[in-house]
Amino acid sequence: MFDNLERSLTVAGSIEEALAARKQGAAILAGGTWLMRDERRGLTLPQAFVSLHAVPGLKAIDIEDHQITIGAAVTHEVLGKLLAGIAGLEAVTAAATGAANPAIRRVATVGGNLCTTDFAAADLLPALLAIDAIVELQADHVPLCLPIASFLANRRDLLAGAILTRVILCRDNLASAHARLPLRRAGDYPVAIVSVALTAERQIRIAVGSVEHVARRWTTLEEAFSAERDGRPASGEIAASLAAQCNDFEGRDGIEADGWYRRQVLPALVRRSMEALLQEDAAR
Ligand SMILES: Cc1cc2nc3c(=O)[nH]c(=O)nc-3n(C[C@H](O)[C@H](O)[C@H](O)COP(=O)(O)OP(=O)(O)OC[C@H]3O[C@@H](n4cnc5c(N)ncnc54)[C@H](O)[C@@H]3O)c2cc1C
Incomplete structure (x- = not known):
């Protein structure tokens, strides 16, 4: 009430x-x-x-050759439209176009998705972790730029006196993909999310959302991938089998799913995201 x-x-x-x-x-x-x-x-x-809607620049996306700067007040709908088709940013595009439902995507912003500290199922977080995005905060006259992983590690404290103003995406990833599991086709929060990216050095970054309270990189799986021939698994099936072997997540219990279930679906999401990534890489 x-x-x-x-x-x-x-x-x-x-x-x-x-x-x-x-x-x-x-x-x-x-x-x-x-x-x-x-x-x-x-x-x-x-x-x-x-x-923040009337602050100049915060509703804009600036696309340059080497980087893309996204204002905090940009909506999911606009983000998905403007990033569509940009190589390396497929995971972010899929996160923006697949989250929630059309009505929410029309108003929910990038800043809101990154700053809702008690929301574990934010789609943009694993996508931005996989491509190693930079977050810009402003607490006084000088903006502070830091990797999204550092922002998430200390998010509550950082936001206590600051505003998230921009997100900066370097355009050095070769391909990326995003796989999510909602219980129904739309409208539900995802039970688990996996985003993957292929870096310019041809290494694979993997990030997981919604399984624990805060999204994070899956570094043990990244190491297992890099020990494979060519520095990555040859197929989605192999990727899934490696994911099952190094599943070090503590699943959180929630209304949509128990923690054990969130952990259990991870290998399937790794398979789906890696199949998409390998396909994108082969098509380049
Ligand atoms: C039915 C439903 C389904 C949903 N499904 C999904 C989904 O599948 N995937 C998904 O990712 N999300 C989903 N969401 C969550 C939705 O994306 C979030 O509600 C949204 O990201 C919050 O964005 P907002 O712009 O509305 O933020 P607000 O509600 O305005 O703000 C959220 C919080 O962030 C703070 N904040 C906002 N911007 C800034 C800033 N620039 N700097 C500092 N603090 C800031 C606010 O003070 C507040 O604490 C769903 C929401 C609903 C209602």
């Missing part, structure tokens, strides 16, 4: 304005698809909000 308290919304025209509102206790309001359901989760809705 909603309470009757009056709430305020500031539409920031600059990062400085947004930071000033943040310092006074306002919560960042992006698409609102998560935040506006706080009360349903038994949390108190914040008193004050600040929107």
Whole structure:
């Protein structure tokens, strides 16, 4: 139930304005698809909000030869459309176009997906981990850029006084793929997610989402892959069998699935994502 308290919304025209509102206790309001359901989760809705939508550049995607810069207020729908067909970014495109449902994708933002600290099933996180994206935060005048893995390792503390402003994707990956398992075809949170990327050095990065509370790289499997001939498994089947041997995840129990089930579906998702990756690489 909603309470009757009056709430305020500031539409920031600059990062400085947004930071000033943040310092006074306002919560960042992006698409609102998560935040506006706080009360349903038994949390108190914040008193004050600040929107980033009018901050110049934060709704834009800048595509350059060597990198792509994505503003925090870009929606999943726009992200999926603008990245479609870009080699190396297939995992991010699939994460943006496959998450949630069309109505949510129309409003849910990149910043919201990365900053919802109590949401374990975010699709963009493993996709961005696999391609080793950089996250830009701003807490004062100087932006801080750090690898997404470092951001996730310390996300709550970093966001306590900062705003996520941009995500930067280097265009040095050769191919990538994203496999997810929702219990129904659409609308459900994914039970488990696997994203894979083939780097310029022809190594494979693997990241897993929704199985534990925070997405992370699967480094033991990356090592097992690199010990194979040519530095990678020759088929999806071999990849799945290696995944079954080095499954070091602690599955989290949740409404959609138990932890053991999330762990158990990982080899199948590794097979699917690796088959797609090997196919993309062969087609280049
Ligand atoms: C029915 C349903 C199904 C869904 N299914 C999926 C799915 O399959 N896959 C998936 O990935 N997601 C899914 N989601 C989650 C959805 O993607 C998230 O709700 C969304 O990512 C949050 O984005 P938002 O822009 O609406 O953020 P908001 O709800 O506005 O904000 C979420 C949190 O992030 C903070 N925040 C937002 N932007 C910033 C910023 N730039 N800097 C600092 N803090 C910030 C806010 O203060 C708040 O704490 C689903 C949601 C719903 C409602």
